[in-house]
Structures are given as C-alpha cells and as structure tokens.
Amino acid sequence: MDHSAGGFDLQECHKGQRTWAEVNLDHLVHNLQVIRKMLPEKTQVLAVVKADAYGHGDRHVAAELEKQGVGFFGVSNLDEAVALRAAGIRGEILIFGYTPAASCRVLADQRITQAVYSLSYARALSREAALAGCRVQVHNKLDTGMGRIGFACAGGTACIEELRTVYQLPGLQVTGTFTHLSHSDSRDDDAQAFTQQQRALFMAAVAALQKEGLDTGVLHIQNSAGILLHPDWNYDMARAGIILYGQNPAPECAGMADLRPVLELKSCVSMVKTVAEGTPISYGRTTVTTRETRVATIPVGYADGYPRILSRRASVLISGRRAPILGNICMDQMMVDVTDIPGVQEGDLVTLFGTDGPETITLDELAELAGTISYELTCMLSLRVPRVYIRNGQVVGQVQYNNPQALLASEVTDGSRLRR
Structure with a gap:
C-alpha cells in the first residue's frame, strides 16, 4: 500500500487487510x-x-x-x-x-x-x-x-x-x-x-x-x-x-436530523465452497442446509466485536446483496449463504454494517436484532480491527492497535504526525 501523504486507493486498503473499520x-x-x-x-x-x-x-x-x-x-x-x-x-x-x-x-x-x-x-x-x-x-x-x-x-x-x-x-x-x-x-x-x-x-x-x-x-x-x-x-x-x-x-x-453514519465495518471473503443438502454448519450444528448451498467464510468473529448473538439473525452485504449468516458466529470467522449471489469468490468485499450499492445494513438494525443499542456495537469493536480514515474517498490515516509499529507516521487529518 502507498502510505504517502496523498493517501491510497481504498481497493489497495481492501487487499491489505483481513477486516477493518472505515471512518468517514x-x-x-x-x-x-x-x-x-x-x-x-x-x-x-x-x-x-x-x-x-x-x-x-x-x-x-x-x-x-x-x-x-x-x-x-x-x-x-x-x-x-x-x-x-x-x-x-x-x-x-x-x-x-x-x-x-x-x-x-x-x-x-x-x-x-x-x-x-x-x-x-x-x-x-x-x-x-x-x-x-x-x-x-x-x-x-x-x-x-x-x-x-x-x-x-x-x-x-x-x-x-x-x-x-x-x-x-x-x-x-x-x-x-x-x-x-x-x-x-x-x-x-x-x-x-x-x-x-x-x-x-x-x-x-x-x-x-x-x-x-x-x-x-x-x-x-x-x-x-x-x-x-x-x-x-x-x-x-x-x-x-x-x-x-x-x-x-x-x-x-431517526430522521430528526440529516445525520450521516461515520463508521462502516468491512471484511473480505476468505473461502467459498458448495456443500450438499443436509450439511451442518458451525459449532453446535445449529444450521443444517436445506438445499445445495454455496457457503462463504468471512474472517470476522466475536473477538473482533461482532456479537455472537447475531448468529442466524443478521446478514452481511456482498456485491450489494444480503447474505444471511449461517450457524453460530465463531471467535474469528463466520459463514454466510451466498447461493443466491452469483459469482462470489475469494477476496470479494464484505460489508458487515454500512452501504454496498443499493443495500444498507444500519447499526440500528443490528442493535435491534442483538437486543442492544448502537452505542454498544461501535464500542465493542476490538483492538484488532484497524481503523481506516477516509476523506474525499482517499485514505488519510490508519490506526492498527495490535501492531504499534505499523503506520506510526500515518497522516493525521491536519497533516501532522500522530504520536502514540
């Protein structure tokens, strides 16, 4: 990735991270x-x-x-x-x-x-x-x-x-x-x-x-x-x-002011496979497929701050369409059903909350499914999720909490260097 003062392309950011949070x-x-x-x-x-x-x-x-x-x-x-x-x-x-x-x-x-x-x-x-x-x-x-x-x-x-x-x-x-x-x-x-x-x-x-x-x-x-x-x-x-x-x-x-969400949680598809009808998915076999199913694995889990209670309740966005979560969310990974989303392949962008094309998953939606409030969901994001700062579509800074040597000189919003 190009860490120059001019920022670098979001696609390059996507290629370099497992999971990240974009701060607009x-x-x-x-x-x-x-x-x-x-x-x-x-x-x-x-x-x-x-x-x-x-x-x-x-x-x-x-x-x-x-x-x-x-x-x-x-x-x-x-x-x-x-x-x-x-x-x-x-x-x-x-x-x-x-x-x-x-x-x-x-x-x-x-x-x-x-x-x-x-x-x-x-x-x-x-x-x-x-x-x-x-x-x-x-x-x-x-x-x-x-x-x-x-x-x-x-x-x-x-x-x-x-x-x-x-x-x-x-x-x-x-x-x-x-x-x-x-x-x-x-x-x-x-x-x-x-x-x-x-x-x-x-x-x-x-x-x-x-x-x-x-x-x-x-x-x-x-x-x-x-x-x-x-x-x-x-x-x-x-x-x-x-x-x-x-x-x-x-x-x-909602709707009382023209507010724009600042945070989106992103990841990528790490594996895609087709399983037969009757295949159990994840811990406890809480989901058993009812048809031949294309299953995509995403490297996000509850250790990243994505609540396990959303297992089998929430969806993620891939190619602008919703992919339901299959089985229990694991510590570091989850599985989703992409049978009805053509062409999904390893490396594809995943949006856990935020907007992809015509579809949006809001924090309020996830909070209702999880029986909590949006505050808790953003505060739950763990230190192993890098925060990537975006201005005018360009990355202008990044924080990698679990890698203090990475991007120590990442650009702060006023052009100065962020001290840690």
Missing part, C-alpha cells in the same frame, strides 16, 4: 455542521470522544474536530484525557467520571478539567491539590434524576449547601456546572415531562448559586438526544456524542 471524516464534519445549525449561535459543541470516540478512534476524530473549531472534548477517565494531550489535542478536556484525587497534579499540568460530583470527592481532590501545590479546574456535576454520580438536587437545600462548600475549597476552581438527562431520547409524554423536571431542578440549583454571587461557569445539560429534541435550549454548551458519529440516540429519533 467527511461525514463526521457534516454531522458537526448539522449539530451547529440546530443549536443557538452562542452554544458551543463539546465533542464526546470517550471510549475511543465510541470506537471510531479518539485521536484522529478529535484532531479532525479540533481542525473544525471544536474547542471542548469529553472523556471518561484520565487515561483518555492524557492520550488526547499526547496526540497534540489543545482544546479543553472534561473528564466525566472518577479520577483518583492523587492524580491532581496530572490534571493541573495537562490542563484537564475534572467533574466533581460529591462533597467527599471534592474535599479529597482539594486536599491532594493543596499538598501538590496546584489548582484543578472542575465542573460541578448535579444529579437531577439519573441516579448515578452527582450532587443530589432533589433533596432540598443540602445540594446547595454542599455546592457552596466546593467553592470554598482550596486548590479547586469551578469553571462549569452540568447535569445529565436520563430519558431525553424518548418522545413519550411521561419521559419528556421527566426531562423538563430535570431541567427545572438544574436551573433552580444554578439560580440559587448565582443569587449568592457564585460563578457557575459554563452551563451544559443537553446530550445527543437533548440536542435533537430540545435544540432551542439556550445553554453555553451542548454535549454531542452519538449524533456526531451519525447514529441515533434511540430508534424513535
């Missing part, structure tokens, strides 16, 4: 533009790139979004935040979850903002910051109905008293206040009433703090579903997660 940067930028147009002009977008950007590859995704003017990123933990800094990401980074208080020096030195969600945690972080002689920027996280981490806002004045104390703690600087909506992805009347209740609790707490002259900093409440269903909420920032990647927060949100 043009679609990523398109989705960002759609989100920005939905929101008030003053509302900035926080790009959620936790969990390796939902399986899309956090460093390449963040680099592309930063190039497009995104200045705030959300991650789950300190390791993710430090990795972004090591990759050259300069924007603000907010850690949503737990960071050991003893890591306060790293937070301060790396300019990473930490969510503070309880008084005990805030005090621990303050103590460590005082010992280290540093100051950590924090966003106060309020629990308005998620029942997860956060200062409980439904319990009277205790929440305000605790938040007031946080402002007095040495070594901490409050630069933001936020909450998380638990049921905003449903258009059901009861769910939307609960969402409005969460918003009311949040605003009451913010108003109480501001009345005392306390700076609540950047205010943010909307997640992806909140952006879609309540784009006119006029906050300082909105957290765009799954919609950045062109997926719906829930099936009932």
Whole structure:
C-alpha cells in the first residue's frame, strides 16, 4: 500500500487487510455542521470522544474536530484525557467520571478539567491539590434524576449547601456546572415531562448559586438526544456524542436530523465452497442446509466485536446483496449463504454494517436484532480491527492497535504526525 501523504486507493486498503473499520471524516464534519445549525449561535459543541470516540478512534476524530473549531472534548477517565494531550489535542478536556484525587497534579499540568460530583470527592481532590501545590479546574456535576454520580438536587437545600462548600475549597476552581438527562431520547409524554423536571431542578440549583454571587461557569445539560429534541435550549454548551458519529440516540429519533453514519465495518471473503443438502454448519450444528448451498467464510468473529448473538439473525452485504449468516458466529470467522449471489469468490468485499450499492445494513438494525443499542456495537469493536480514515474517498490515516509499529507516521487529518 502507498502510505504517502496523498493517501491510497481504498481497493489497495481492501487487499491489505483481513477486516477493518472505515471512518468517514467527511461525514463526521457534516454531522458537526448539522449539530451547529440546530443549536443557538452562542452554544458551543463539546465533542464526546470517550471510549475511543465510541470506537471510531479518539485521536484522529478529535484532531479532525479540533481542525473544525471544536474547542471542548469529553472523556471518561484520565487515561483518555492524557492520550488526547499526547496526540497534540489543545482544546479543553472534561473528564466525566472518577479520577483518583492523587492524580491532581496530572490534571493541573495537562490542563484537564475534572467533574466533581460529591462533597467527599471534592474535599479529597482539594486536599491532594493543596499538598501538590496546584489548582484543578472542575465542573460541578448535579444529579437531577439519573441516579448515578452527582450532587443530589432533589433533596432540598443540602445540594446547595454542599455546592457552596466546593467553592470554598482550596486548590479547586469551578469553571462549569452540568447535569445529565436520563430519558431525553424518548418522545413519550411521561419521559419528556421527566426531562423538563430535570431541567427545572438544574436551573433552580444554578439560580440559587448565582443569587449568592457564585460563578457557575459554563452551563451544559443537553446530550445527543437533548440536542435533537430540545435544540432551542439556550445553554453555553451542548454535549454531542452519538449524533456526531451519525447514529441515533434511540430508534424513535431517526430522521430528526440529516445525520450521516461515520463508521462502516468491512471484511473480505476468505473461502467459498458448495456443500450438499443436509450439511451442518458451525459449532453446535445449529444450521443444517436445506438445499445445495454455496457457503462463504468471512474472517470476522466475536473477538473482533461482532456479537455472537447475531448468529442466524443478521446478514452481511456482498456485491450489494444480503447474505444471511449461517450457524453460530465463531471467535474469528463466520459463514454466510451466498447461493443466491452469483459469482462470489475469494477476496470479494464484505460489508458487515454500512452501504454496498443499493443495500444498507444500519447499526440500528443490528442493535435491534442483538437486543442492544448502537452505542454498544461501535464500542465493542476490538483492538484488532484497524481503523481506516477516509476523506474525499482517499485514505488519510490508519490506526492498527495490535501492531504499534505499523503506520506510526500515518497522516493525521491536519497533516501532522500522530504520536502514540
């Protein structure tokens, strides 16, 4: 393959890989533009790139979004935040979850903002910051109905008293206040009433703090579903997660915005053979052919992150047509029925989700078959699946997690070199 700055042909990429995930940067930028147009002009977008950007590859995704003017990123933990800094990401980074208080020096030195969600945690972080002689920027996280981490806002004045104390703690600087909506992805009347209740609790707490002259900093409440269903909420920032990647927060949100899927999973046919009627296929002989059948084997399995529960339920695309999965999906391989697809041969392109010609297999379709959500499917993609970054039909970067020496100098979206 030609790894020059000009990129290389996708067909060459196909020849060089067993299985890979294509990340369409043009679609990523398109989705960002759609989100920005939905929101008030003053509302900035926080790009959620936790969990390796939902399986899309956090460093390449963040680099592309930063190039497009995104200045705030959300991650789950300190390791993710430090990795972004090591990759050259300069924007603000907010850690949503737990960071050991003893890591306060790293937070301060790396300019990473930490969510503070309880008084005990805030005090621990303050103590460590005082010992280290540093100051950590924090966003106060309020629990308005998620029942997860956060200062409980439904319990009277205790929440305000605790938040007031946080402002007095040495070594901490409050630069933001936020909450998380638990049921905003449903258009059901009861769910939307609960969402409005969460918003009311949040605003009451913010108003109480501001009345005392306390700076609540950047205010943010909307997640992806909140952006879609309540784009006119006029906050300082909105957290765009799954919609950045062109997926719906829930099936009932489909069609609410012109989103384009960013990720496609591809592979190739490794073998084709014809078997007689009555031939058992795969472990447990769960499929027995009912006719003479052409069986294609594909080098993808549950170890690659393709769920075994899709055995005998899902299909893949070959030559723009659906090929049903036969038998149980194996750790590293699966078999599909190509009897009705003429001319299938070894090396042919396979699309596990994405578009091939007139046919598309969506993540929502697979999620419904698997009894899960699209988020889980993208996050399940394993480290042995390379991520290949596409712009204008050309490969502009690649990450091979299981081969750290491969393509270490692959082009990042701004033309710089990605550090690992």
